[in-house]
Amino acid sequence: MIRRLLNNVKKQLEPKALVLMYHRIAELEPDIWRLAVNPENFEEHLRLLQRKWHVVPLAELAKNLKAKKLRNKSIALTFDDGYVDNFLHAKPLLEKYKLPATFFISSGNIGNQAEFWWDELERIILHSEQLPFIFDMQLEGIHVFMNLTAEYFLTESIKANHRQWKAYVQPPPTARAMLFLKVWETLRPLPHTIQQKHISEIRDWSGQTCTTLRPLCHSMTLQQAFALVNSSLVDLGAHTVSHPDLAAHSKTVQQQEILQNKKFLEEVSTDRINLLAYPYGSYTPDTMAVAKETGFTAAFTTDSRPIKSGSEPYRLGRFLIENWTGDELDQHLKQWLKM
């Protein structure tokens, strides 16, 4: 009993750090993956963090962990993927509050004015004004069929359903959402070229030809990436070339994706890239070995857990930050510190 009590006290006294995971600083509706924080809320987050927490560069946090000098209530900000809004909205606010951040960038889309496959899939299936009545396709041996007759035209009520939908938290509310999720799950583990082949087939099926409809869903241009890293508050981190589900690929493919991305980002930043975030938080022991062998000092998952002195450096946790107000974030941070 006393030992358990002492252990609990020890656990509470143990220094803990948090790594926050943002993706987009933008108004986004619908936002089925809950990845966008609007600029007003983001500014509230920064004000709160500046007032109550020790915001440190992620590299410093990783270094302190290694040296067993983790500072309690230290926090690091991270952004995944490399969307253009990171440059347009996140960078100016970070500079206003003088807070550092690490941007984990998937380099395949930098400067090519294309959406990531999941964004294009969402745009076609959830946002198209009209779709054919029937979806009937073989996707790598998986037969995907959906009758969309009742939803071929995008009504206000379907849009409202999609605005409220949180994928994987709630079941899909429409046939379009069901189809989207089924195709998303089928495509996610596939190689990039096969994903693109199927996205192109789905684009043809939908009758859409334009691929550049949502410039705010693009990645940064190369010039923006250069300008981003020009800020002394910004570090870059690796996030692969094509954002693969690493656990679904061979060690060789994982190595290529990680190394090519690392080299690209090292040229952009003229600095060593030592930190890696696994796309979708997906990794295996092979992935951790690749991260170590290719010279990374730490790698991050999407598992929600704080960083403590015993945390394994190649599977460090991060917390997904949703479109919360400053007060809401404050509540979450307090809870996470107790974990």
Ligand SMILES: [Zn+2]
């Ligand atoms: Zn990502």
